[in-house]
Amino acid sequence: MDKLDQMYTDGAFQQTHGREELQLFDPVTEEASAIVVLADERDAKTAVESASRAFPTFSQTTRKQRIDLLHALSAAVEARADELTEATIAEYGGPVEQARWRAGLAASNFRDAARLLDEFAFTRRVGEAEVVAQAVGVAVHIVPWNSLYNAISVKMAGALAAGCPVVVKPSEYSARQSQLFTECLHAAGPPAGVINVVTGLGNVVGEALTSHPDVRKISFTGSTAVGKSILRGAVPRLQRVTLELGGKSPTIVMDDADLRDAATSALSFGLLNNAQSCIAGTRILVPRPKVEAFCQAIQNAMRDVVVGDPRSPLTTLGPLVNRRQFDRVQTYIQKGIAEGARLLVGGEGRPDGLNRGFFAKPTIFTDVSNDMVIAREEIFGPVLCIIAYDDEDHAVTLANDTPYGLHAYVIGKDKIRARRVASRLDAGRVAINTLRHEPIAPFGGFKESGVGREYGLYGIEDHLELKAVIGA
Ligand code: NAD
Numbered sequence: 001m002d003k004l005d006q007m008y009t010d011g012a013f014q015q016t017h018g019r020e021e022l023q024l025f026d027p028v029t030e031e032a033s034a035i036v037v038l039a040d041e042r043d044a045k046t047a048v049e050s051a052s053r054a055f056p057t058f059s060q061t062t063r064k065q066r067i068d069l070l071h072a073l074s075a076a077v078e079a080r081a082d083e084l085t086e087a088t089i090a091e092y093g094g095p096v097e098q099a100r101w102r103a104g105l106a107a108s109n110f111r112d113a114a115r116l117l118d119e120f121a122f123t124r125r126v127g128e129a130e131v132v133a134q135a136v137g138v139a140v141h142i143v144p145w146n147s148l149y150n151a152i153s154v155k156m157a158g159a160l161a162a163g164c165p166v167v168v169k170p171s172e173y174s175a176r177q178s179q180l181f182t183e184c185l186h187a188a189g190p191p192a193g194v195i196n197v198v199t200g201l202g203n204v205v206g207e208a209l210t211s212h213p214d215v216r217k218i219s220f221t222g223s224t225a226v227g228k229s230i231l232r233g234a235v236p237r238l239q240r241v242t243l244e245l246g247g248k249s250p251t252i253v254m255d256d257a258d259l260r261d262a263a264t265s266a267l268s269f270g271l272l273n274n275a276q277s278c279i280a281g282t283r284i285l286v287p288r289p290k291v292e293a294f295c296q297a298i299q300n301a302m303r304d305v306v307v308g309d310p311r312s313p314l315t316t317l318g319p320l321v322n323r324r325q326f327d328r329v330q331t332y333i334q335k336g337i338a339e340g341a342r343l344l345v346g347g348e349g350r351p352d353g354l355n356r357g358f359f360a361k362p363t364i365f366t367d368v369s370n371d372m373v374i375a376r377e378e379i380f381g382p383v384l385c386i387i388a389y390d391d392e393d394h395a396v397t398l399a400n401d402t403p404y405g406l407h408a409y410v411i412g413k414d415k416i417r418a419r420r421v422a423s424r425l426d427a428g429r430v431a432i433n434t435l436r437h438e439p440i441a442p443f444g445g446f447k448e449s450g451v452g453r454e455y456g457l458y459g460i461e462d463h464l465e466l467k468a469v470i471g472a
Contacts, residue, residue: 004175005037007199008182009050011192017042018200022172027093027319027358028310034091036175039200044169044208047196051138051165052214054193059135059163063122066161067114072188073160074110077153080184081107084149087177092145093274093318093358095310105439106149106181112440113157116457120161129468135163136240136465137216140209142202142230144222145171145321146276146380149181154439155219156185156195158459164217167196169206173321175199202226207233215239217463221278224378224404224448231451242452242462244278245445246378247406250399251281252389252421253294254412262411263297266384267305268435269409271362274318275382276325278449279407279429283368283375285395288388295344295366295386305362307351319358320381326358329381333363336374336383341365344386370398378404392417396424405446407431428453 006013018040026033077084081103088099124131139159143151152168159166170178182197198205202222210218210233220230221244234241251269253262269281286294310318320326333348346363360381368375368385375385389395399408408427412418415432422430426446440456454462 070114076188106153109153133464139217145173162463263301406449
């Protein structure tokens with residue numbers, strides 16, 4: 001069995017000082033698949049010191065040097081896209097087409113940053129002042145397991161474009177993908193110390209990194225609870241903090257929507273990435289008179305959802321990442337039933353025909369009110385709620401009645417009305433009749449879905465401090 005015991009600092013792979021082990025399991029077979037040897041506080045310190053040594057030189061590199069590095073990173077990731085895809089399937093159970101898309105997205109994130117850096121204005125004239133944007137310092141990037149290559153690359157691309165060395169702490173549950181991705185980064189030949197990767201537990205390595213006095217920037221993607229603790233922890237040194245957190249996104253089905261198409265779209269918004277997606281549309285808001293017809297349409301659309309082997313191109317929904325997630329989803333299904341929501345599709349346990357693996361039944365509740373636990377808390381699994389609304393104002397009120405504000409979806413024929421509704425939603429992104437991603441538009445959340453924005457130019461700005469220089 002593979003033992004993953006390497007971290008990457010000072011331009012080289014080395015064994016972690018930490019010796020504690022964590023067993024990983026294949027989500028499809030539940031068999032033990034790899035052992036992660038977890039880094040410890042000393043490893044975290046080593047990684048920050050490595051980045052700190054690189055900062056004075058790297059922050060002074062030319063635009064051209066950083067553009068070349070970003071292109072090299074993109075090419076190195078692209079060169080091993082097939083292996084990266086396979087690692088996502090093996091470790092995470094990501095359906096093959098989606099896994100391939102995510103590996104490609106990582107390569108394009110670096111390319112996009114290179115293009116944007118080419119035209120980025122690091123100095124601007126503002127009245128009497130010359131305003132200079134300068135690299136903020138060593139950046140720590142902490143990321144979850146559910147979209148690993150994208151989360152690492154999008155943060156790293158912004159940081160490197162700005163001139164900041166990075167220390168990445170990936171989730172302990174994505175150690176194999178992290179190892180392979182780091183090999184790609186290494187192959188691109190970054191200067192020693194500019195990229196560092198250290199895998200360990202959040203409350204050990206994560207805390208050691210975020211509390212290190214030499215870290216000036218923290219960019220975190222993960223749960224809202226951990227994000228809040230990171231923000232609190234940054235107070236003594238006022239480190240710059242960007243938080244990309246959870247969501248409970250609404251999908252508003254307008255009254256002019258074709259219900260068959262709307263049902264298919266709502267399912268794809270709700271179940272994407274094995275239903276473990278921060279942007280999942282998990283609250284489906286439907287005009288009250290159309291709820292029964294919509295329920296029928298979504299039951300029909302469910303026939304096209306194929307749960308099972310992520311290696312089959314026919315599969316649309318793979319397993320949950322681990323037993324903990326599986327158990328968590330089961331608990332929420334029980335809560336939904338206990339709260340009096342009506343189970344339309346799915347329920348507890350595994351789908352028929354699957355007798356092992358962390359596969360949950362895609363589950364849809366109707367007769368849900370927006371104050372039920374299943375409508376308020378992020379479940380991070382295939383559990384969707386249908387909620388009735390009376391008119392457009394009511395739909396907007398329900399959509400915004402959530403602690404979160406990461407994403408929203410609107411489905412309808414009248415584009416002007418759909419736009420009008422979109423303009424009233426408190427969400428960092430609103431997608432109208434689409435699931436398309438725009439990787440250079442800002443990404444981030446309103447309310448408890450986060451602080452700040454990343455991606456594209458916003459990811460570069462996120463790693464800069466502004467300085468106004470006045471007088472000759
Ligand atoms: P999590 O918050 O448990 O962990 C995320 C990362 O933080 C992991 O690397 C973990 O080891 C680390 N961590 C945990 N405790 C820490 C601490 N005290 N200090 C520092 N680091 C710590 O989240 P998860 O279960 O891995 O991921 C799922 C969550 O991530 C969901 O809430 C999802 O919505 C969110 N997410 C958000 C986005 C976004 O862009 N907004 C994208 C993907 C996932």
